[in-house]
Amino acid sequence: MSIIISNSSNIPLYEQVKEQIKNKILTNQLKAGELLPSIRSLARDLKVSVITTKNAYDALENEGYIKTIPGKGTYVANKNIELMKEEQLQKIEALFDTAISLAKISKISKKELYEIIDILYKED
């Protein structure tokens, strides 16, 4: 499992860890029921503080991606991937909603919106 941490990024460290683990769950690189490293060993391997990995795991657990069984360890939750993707889609829809209403106010066409998406995708 590779997790890449950038210290110069403006995204908080814990969020970087969280998003990358989430991505691995959504793309099925981490499978349901799989054991995750402990917060301490992950902190050691990533060279970040224990609080950073703890915050990342807490956030992932709140969103239902992982599950901690006290005394045993942290596992990828037995959640339906389709369902998780559905949730992500809903979030994306909501964000597009805001974008579209902004576009409508400032009279930006659908075509221009598509172009923005194209540009942003390429930049990635």
Add this chain to the structure above:
Amino acid sequence: MKVIKGLIIKDLLQLKSYKKTLFIFILIFFLSGLTQENINTTISTVILMITLAFGMFGIASFNYDEQAKADSYILTLPISKKDVLLAKYLLIIILTIIGALIGIILSIIISFLLIHHIPNILTIITTSISYIFALGIIESLQIPCIYKWGAEKGRLQLFVIVAVVALLLGAVVYIIKRFNYISQIQDILNSTVSYLPLLLLIIISFIYYISYKVSLKIYNKKEF
């Protein structure tokens, strides 16, 4: 106690580079002892020099500690300030006694080689105990000075203190001579000569104890 043993081991290991020097020193005194004419002076000198060498060997451990600022570190270990001082006093007393014992053994060997019989053992023991006594007084003055001013800086202060003590002793001797107490003193010495060594040992133990108490007071006040 175990930690005191640990501290004494530390000092002895620190001094290991000195061991060779000490050995050569002993050898030189042994050999030069063999060339002397007067057996009594020889015995006396050999015992004095070797006891002194061992006493100074112990005092040298302060220099190693000071160089490494070891005291701060040692006090972060489960060791009390009392332990540190007890270990130092024990080390120096033990080394002084070992020095005297080696001196006695060597002077017996020397006598054997030179005059083919053992001289009066009681005289030898009395001689060595009086040197332990004399050296003990110097050490008892020196150790608190080292704790107060440091091993390097404490030398001048020690010199002043030794000078003052010497002056006081001189004054006592002067008074004794001036008022013709010599015969009385001699009477006292003659009547106590058989237990003089024991008396000296008791007095020097007491002096060491006072010195330890003074050092402890200084050491407790110190910050590291």
Add this chain to the structure above:
Amino acid sequence: MENILEIKNLCKKYNGFELKNINIQLPKGMIMGLIGENGAGKTTTIKSILNLIHLDSGDIKIMNQDMKKNNKVLKEDIGVVLNDSFFSEYLNALDINKIMQNIYEKWDEELYFKYLNDFKLPKKKIIKEYSTGMKMKLKIAVALAHHPKLLILDEPTSGLDPIARNEILDIFQEFIQNGTNSIFVSSHITSDLEHIADYITFINNGEIIFSKTCDELLDKYGLVKCSKEEFQKIDKKDYIKLKKSKYEYDILVEDKNVFQKKYDIKVIDKPTLEEIMLIYIKGEK
């Protein structure tokens, strides 16, 4: 969470220097970095914890026990590295084993030799012939070999090259793997602590400026870069301190998101610990 180390209202006055009412709490299982420039009071704080100096006032508790009253017992559970003080350099690693066997009840000879091997430290060479990095690693090996629960280290990385520093940080992270071991470490090289410390306590001029989680500092604090004109619009209470230079003003703010909502200023960076420290010390209000 349970605290392994608690410093309460510590005061100590010297000629020309003063520790003013120091309060620090280190939760169990965590690493706390004590940062500050040379002479800020880091070493004095560490020496106070260890009973090496007499406090004017204040309480030190380790594992909920008073440090002064339980000095010897508590020191069994602490491993200490001081920057400028150790055994004589004429000793070697084997000598130290012989000494320590008599000093720590829980001295673990096997573990000690394992560390010596791991750190590639020659056993018979006298310490004097070691490099600076090796000396530090030896001190750390000695501090770890009696299974301490708390490590207290004064400037363990100063004078070391980046590789040796990195190795030492690895040792620290390994040490806290069991979840209950904790570390209190001072350093003026803040980048070392930025990564691995859970808490950062910043001391300046004998006073604690802040004691926060490292994440909060790095994620919330912002370094605003703006022009003089833009700066004049900013309310005094909305920033901590600023540093003026010829072309720009660097302003340290406590919460970059709150700041961004209030002011229309484009460049807000994530500050490094060093930048935070620098502006606190050199900046003006």
